[in-house]
Amino acid sequence: MRIAVVPGDGIGPEVTREALKVLGALATAEISLFPWGADHFLKTGETIPAGAFEMLARDFDAVLSGAFGDPRVPDGRHADEILLGMRRRLDLFANVRPVRALDDSVVPLRRARAADVDFVLFRENTEGAYSGRGRVTGAGTSGEEAVEEDVTTRRGVERICRAAFEFAVAFGRTRRPGRRPRVLMADKHNVQKGGGGLWHRVFREVAAAFPSCENRHMFADALAHEMVRSPASLDVVVTNNLFGDVLSDLGAALQGGLGLAPSGNVHPGRTSVFEPVHGSAPDLAGRGIANPFGSIRSLGMLLAHVGRGDLEERIERAVAACLAAGETTRDLGGKLSTGEAGDAVVARLAGGKARGSGRAPRAPVRARRAGASPRRRRAG
Ligand code: NAD
Ligand code: IPM
Ligand code: MN
Numbered sequence: 001m002r003i004a005v006v007p008g009d010g011i012g013p014e015v016t017r018e019a020l021k022v023l024g025a026l027a028t029a030e031i032s033l034f035p036w037g038a039d040h041f042l043k044t045g046e047t048i049p050a051g052a053f054e055m056l057a058r059d060f061d062a063v064l065s066g067a068f069g070d071p072r073v074p075d076g077r078h079a080d081e082i083l084l085g086m087r088r089r090l091d092l093f094a095n096v097r098p099v100r101a102l103d104d105s106v107v108p109l110r111r112a113r114a115a116d117v118d119f120v121l122f123r124e125n126t127e128g129a130y131s132g133r134g135r136v137t138g139a140g141t142s143g144e145e146a147v148e149e150d151v152t153t154r155r156g157v158e159r160i161c162r163a164a165f166e167f168a169v170a171f172g173r174t175r176r177p178g179r180r181p182r183v184l185m186a187d188k189h190n191v192q193k194g195g196g197g198l199w200h201r202v203f204r205e206v207a208a209a210f211p212s213c214e215n216r217h218m219f220a221d222a223l224a225h226e227m228v229r230s231p232a233s234l235d236v237v238v239t240n241n242l243f244g245d246v247l248s249d250l251g252a253a254l255q256g257g258l259g260l261a262p263s264g265n266v267h268p269g270r271t272s273v274f275e276p277v278h279g280s281a282p283d284l285a286g287r288g289i290a291n292p293f294g295s296i297r298s299l300g301m302l303l304a305h306v307g308r309g310d311l312e313e314r315i316e317r318a319v320a321a322c323l324a325a326g327e328t329t330r331d332l333g334g335k336l337s338t339g340e341a342g343d344a345v346v347a348r349l350a351g352g353k354a355r356g357s358g359r360a361p362r363a364p365v366r367a368r369r370a371g372a373s374p375r376r377r378r379a380g
Pocket of ligand 2: 068069079083245277279
C-alpha cells in the first residue's frame with residue numbers, strides 16, 4: 001500500500017499524525033509525506049510542484065490529506081491550487097461524505113438516536129460554483145458587479161448520479177436489509193433553471209436505470225430542514241458542489257460535529273484523496289486539542305477504497321467505543337488531547353482501554369529522508 005500524505009495547514013498536521021498512528025497499528029504501508037501548504041508556499045512561492053498530480057496518480061494508491069487554509073494567505077491561493085487542484089486534476093468527481101453517528105451521546109437532536117443518523121452525501125466535486133470562472137467589473141465603484149460562473153454539464157451530473165445509485169444498491173444490501181434503498185437528489189431548479197433543470201432531467205434518466213432503488217427530489221432548502229427533522233428518512237443524498245459543501249457541515253453537526261466527519265474525494269478505481277470534512281481551524285491550531293476522529297475515520301474510508309473495508313469497520317467500531325466511553329477531545333465534552341484521543345483509538349483497536357490500562361502502543365514508524373520532498377517512511 002503506497003499512501004501519499006499531505007498534512008497541510010493549521011490542525012491538519014495534528015490530526016493527520018493521529019490517523020497515521022492508527023494506520024501503523026493496522027497495516028503495513030509505505031508513507032510519503034509532502035509538505036505542500038501555507039508554510040511551504042510562504043517560504044518557497046510554490047503551491048504544488050509541476051507534475052505533482054500526475055505523480056500522485058502514478059505512484060500512489062491513495063492520498064490522505066489534512067486541511068488547507070491559513071490567515072497569512074488571505075486569498076487562499078495555495079488551498080485552491082492544492083486541494084481544489086487535486087479534486088479537479090485527479091478528476092475526483094464524487095465527494096463522498098458519510099453522515100453516520102457512532103454513539104447516541106453525540107447526536108444533537110432531542111428526539112433522534114445514533115441509529116437514526118446514517119446516510120451518505122454524494123457531492124459533485126469538479127464543477128458547479130467551483131468552476132473558478134467569473135469576473136468583477138467596476139471594482140471599488142458604486143456600480144461594482146461580480147459574476148460567478150456556475151457550470152453544470154450533463155456528463156458531470158450523470159456520473160455523480162450514477163455513482164450515488166450504484167453506492168445505494170450496495171449500501172442497501174448491508175445497511176437497509178428488507179427495503180429498497182432511497183436516493184434523494186437536491187437542487188434549486190425553481191430558481192436555477194439552467195443548471196438545476198439539467199440536474200432534474202438527468203437524475204430522472206439515471207434513476208430509471210436503477211429500479212431497485214427509490215428515487216426522490218427535494219429542493220436543497222427543504223432538504224436542510226429534513227436532515228434535522230427526519231434524518232432517518234435518508235439513505236443517499238446527491239447534490240451539486242456548493243449545496244453539498246454546505247449540507248455536509250450540517251451533516252457533520254448531526255453526527256457530533258466537524259471533529260468527527262470523514263470524507264473521500266473519489267474516482268472509483270483511481271488514486272483518490274481522503275480528508276476530514278473540517279478545515280484548518282486556526283482557532284485550535286497548535287494547541288493539541290483538535291479532534292482527530294474525522295481524520296482517523298477518513299483513513300478508514302481510504303482503506304476501504306484500496307480494498308480493506310474490514311479495516312474501515314474496525315476503525316469505526318474503535319471510534320464508537322471511544323465515544324461510548326467518553327474518551328474524546330473537549331469539543332465532545334471529553335478531556336483528551338489530540339494525541340491521547342489517537343492513542344485511545346489505537347488501544348480500542350487492540351481491544352483495550354485508553355486510560356488506566358497502561359500506555360497505548362505507538363506506531364512503529366521508521367522514517368528515512370528521500371530528498372527535500374517527499375519524506376518517505378514505512379508504517380506497520
Ligand atoms: P473549520 O472547519 O476549520 O472550523 C469550523 C469550526 O469547527 C471551528 O470552530 C473549529 O474550531 C471547529 N473544528 C474544526 N475542526 C475541528 C476538529 N478537528 N476538532 C474540534 N473542532 C474542530 O472551518 P473554518 O473556520 O470556516 O475555516 C478555517 C480555514 O479552513 C479556512 O481557511 C477555510 O477555507 C479552510 N477549510 C479547509 C478545508 C479543507 O482543506 N478541506 C475545509 C473547510 C475549511
Ligand atoms: C470542504 C471545504 C472546501 C470546499 C474549501 C476549503 C475550498 O469547505 O472541503 O468542504 O468548499 O469544498
Ligand atoms: Mn466545506
